[in-house]
Amino acid sequence: MANIKSQIKRNRQNEKRRVRNRTFRGAARTAVNNARAAFAQNEPNTKEAVMKAISSLDKAAQKGVLHPNNAARRKGRLMKRLAAFKPAEAAAASEEKKAKKTPAKKAAPKKAAAKKAE
Numbered sequence: 001m002a003n004i005k006s007q008i009k010r011n012r013q014n015e016k017r018r019v020r021n022r023t024f025r026g027a028a029r030t031a032v033n034n035a036r037a038a039f040a041q042n043e044p045n046t047k048e049a050v051m052k053a054i055s056s057l058d059k060a061a062q063k064g065v066l067h068p069n070n071a072a073r074r075k076g077r078l079m080k081r082l083a084a085f086k087p088a089e090a091a092a093a094s095e096e097k098k099a100k101k102t103p104a105k106k107a108a109p110k111k112a113a114a115k116k117a118e
Contacts, residue, residue, distance in 0.1 A: 024056075024065040031056040035078055042087050050082050 002008050031053035038046040054075050061071035 021063070021065045024060045024063050028053070028056040028060040028066065028071075032074060032078070039081055039085060044087055046085060046087065047082060050078050053078055 002011055031049075035046070035049040035053040038049040043049075057066065057071040057075055060066040061068045
């Protein structure tokens with residue numbers, strides 16, 4: 001425990017700041033984790049989750065809770081994943097694969113029938 005009056009005041013100030021900063025840091029962490037979960041679950045509202053995370057990171061950097069470069073690095077990583085993320089195309093590709101498999105099965109008996117006719 002501090003004995004010096006100025007150090008006692010400094011401890012009080014640090015505690016107030018710690019509690020205030022904690023809300024912004026926690027909100028940013030939660031938003032980033034939600035965005036990562038949206039990527040993992042291939043959700044259609046992933047872009048909204050990423051934008052919310054970016055907003056939270058910007059607020060934290062503006063308040064001085066996060067270093068601006070740290071926030072920029074995290075935002076860059078999220079945007080990079082978002083640019084590579086294609087939920088609609090992934091769903092369409094899986095449907096195309098299913099569609100391709102079905103005609104191939106129907107075409108095989110026709111070939112066998114053609115061979116028997118010869």
